[in-house]
Every structure is written in C-alpha cells, then in structure tokens.
Amino acid sequence: MRIATSKGQDAMSGLARTVRRVFGAGLPLVSALLLGQAAEAQTFASLPAAPSAIVAGGEARPIAAWSEFCQTYAAECAIDVTEPAVIAITPAVWNTIVSVNRRVNKSLRAVTDLDHWAVPDRWDLAEDGAGDCEDYQLLKRKLLAAAGLPRRAMRMTVVIDEKGEGHAVLTLVTDRGDIILDNKTSTVLPWRQTGYTFIKRESQSSVAWVSLGRAASPVTTANR
Template sequence: MRALMDGLGRASHVDRQGLLMRGARAAQLGLLGTLLLIGGATAQGQTQTLAALPDASAAIERGGSAKPVSAWTDFCNRYPAECAVNTSEPTTLTMTPALWRTLTAVNRRVNGRIRPMIDQDHWGVVDRWDFPDDGQGDCEDYQLLKRRMLVERGLARRALRMTVVIDEIGEGHAVLMVRTDRGDYILDNKTNAILPWQRTGYTYVKREGQDGLAWVSLNGVASPITTANR
C-alpha cells in the first residue's frame, strides 16, 4: 500500500510539473502572439503612413541671382510683408500626411473658387500680381492666395516660393513651389494634382530666393517678361 501511495505521489508530482511546463509554454506562445500582432499593426501603420505621402523626388538645383518680373516688384511695393524673408524660418517643410492633406485641400479650394481672368481684362494692364479677393484672377493670383492661406495655417512662408516657368504652350506662367524634405512640389491653377517639379512638363526659369529679396535662377533659361496667362 505504501509503495502504491508513493507511486501515486510521484505521479502527482510529475503531473504537476507537466501542468506547470504546459502553462509556461502557453504563456510564452501567448506573449509571442501578442508581439507578432503588435508588430503587424505597427508595420501596417507604417505602410499606411508611407502610402499617404507623395513620392520623394530630388530638389531643383538653383543657379545665381535673377531679376524678378516687374509685376512682382510692384506687388512687393504694395504688400511688403508678403515679400519679406524671415531667415529664422526653415527653408524646407517636413512632409507628413497632415501637411499633404493641407496642401491638397488648399490647392483644390482655390482652384475651384477663383474664376480665371487675364490681367488685361481684370485690371486693364498686361501683368499685375495681386490677391484675387474679388474671385477673379490669373495664374500668379491663384498662387499668391494659396500661399497666404497656407501661411495662415502655420506653414513657413520661406518654404513657399513663387516661381516663374515656361508652360506647355511656351508662355510665361507662375506656380507655387513648396520646398520639403521629400523634394519640391508644385501647386498650379491648371491642375488639382500636386506634382514633383520634374513631372509638370514645365521649363523652370526662376523663383524667389530664401535668403533675401533677390530671386534665383533655375536651369539658366531666359525669363519671360510677364506671366500674364490663365
């Protein structure tokens, strides 16, 4: 009988050890599953974040100083704060999903809100840069309003540069260049799509500088006299 009881005791001890080992194993598997689940969620979140951002591209190369179009000089005389450069601001913005949504929303809103009208019909002059506060304007007026709205939303004006290009029909045209850590992107009244500068099909001439009132040359192309198109 004692031998039987000793045997049962040893068997119970073995069973307890087995239960403890199985419990520990289950806990390890549970922890591993939790870690895998968290890791999967993190990876999915990173993928969604990257998917919400535009493709990265190279920044445009700048050349020497350039003379702005005369209509810009006149604009600066009327709105000096719009042309001042605050060198304490960053020269580029950090691209995030929130920034991309803001750029897209402002670009679409202004493009849909302003009625295109050339300066000759609007102001009675060939080229005038101004805010389209009456709901009408041409290319540069769209971009000036977009920049004002973006600055009101907390973006650094120094990273938002008015830019002169030659468009697809060979005419002078103004766009807004947004300089970011993922490259330079273009806000344009001709499209709601915000594109890397290389994909617009435009020839880039010059843009506002980021260190003072002087403009900078882009690609060494001859400048148009005006940007007076829609």
C-alpha cells in the same frame, strides 16, 4: 487711385471675403483649411520615394509686377531667415496642401490681367475672386502660411508651360522634394512631373529672385 495704406486695408477686407468664399462663412481660417482634408485628398504615398529638388543658381531679374506687389504687400515678400527653409511633410501637412490647392483652384474665376485690369501684368491676392496664374498661387501661399507652413519654403516660380508661354506656379520646398501648386491642375505634382521648364523663382535668403538654369522636367502634366 488708392495710396498704399488704403489699398492694403482694402486688400485685407477683400482677402477675408475670398477666404469666406473658399472655405465657407463663419469658419475660422485654420479650421477651414483643415475641413474636408480627407475628402478629395491625394494619397500621401503618391509622393516619390526619391525626392528631387530644383537647383537654384545666381541672382535673376525680378518680375516687374512682383516688385510692385511687394511695395503694397510687403509682408508677403518679406524673408524671415529664422523660418525653416524646408517644409516637413506629414500626412496632415500634405492633406492641408492638397486641400488648399483644390479649393483655391475651384473658388477663383480665371481672367487675364488685360481683361481684369487693362494692364499686361499685375500681381495681387485675388481679393475680388478673380485673377490669373500668379494670383492663384499668391492666395494659396497666404492661406498655407496662415495654417502654419513656413512662407520661406514657399516660393513663387516662373516656368515655361506646355504651350511655350510664361506661367507662374508655387514651389513648395519640402523634405520630400520640390512640389508644385498650379492653377492648371488640382493635382499637386513633384516638379519633375509637370512638363514645365523652370526659369526662376523667389530667393529663400533675400527679397530677390534666383535663376533655375532652365531646368526642364521630362513628363507632361496629367489631369489638366
């Protein structure tokens, strides 16, 4: 068993290894994020002309494993209310989002928490190169924040997936609507095109969660 400080130090070294695995050894982080943006990138014009945002409601019960994660990785959960609450999407920002989503999805090995850690649920930054849905999304947020996107506009989100099971995705609140990063697909989708039922997500104003009123998107996700 490691104390929080030791675990945090181990996490940083583990994250560095993960970044090298995702983007290549010897590359500065931001430069690595920009590498290959033109290749494989979704077209910026693919975003819907009429943006749609998920309506947040009142407070919701936090995920227990998220609370434990925040004790170890406090900076990943902190809210800076001076940060923008919305990401301004430009072609360059869009390409960075698409690139990070694809590269993290390809670089990590999918494994359940029971198989990985012998516990039902654990959230971390996939320092050993493996994880389940929330670990993919947390690493994506870490890398996107390092590239300059406001963490406050990137919210961990709980949904019910196409199998009727709980699943974690990353919601990016943007001026082109709420878009979803998912480890099940490397296509970045507007939330209404995922086919998921949205349950709750991290608050943008405090270290807490808010209800999403079970907002259901009508279209089944493509390119899984």
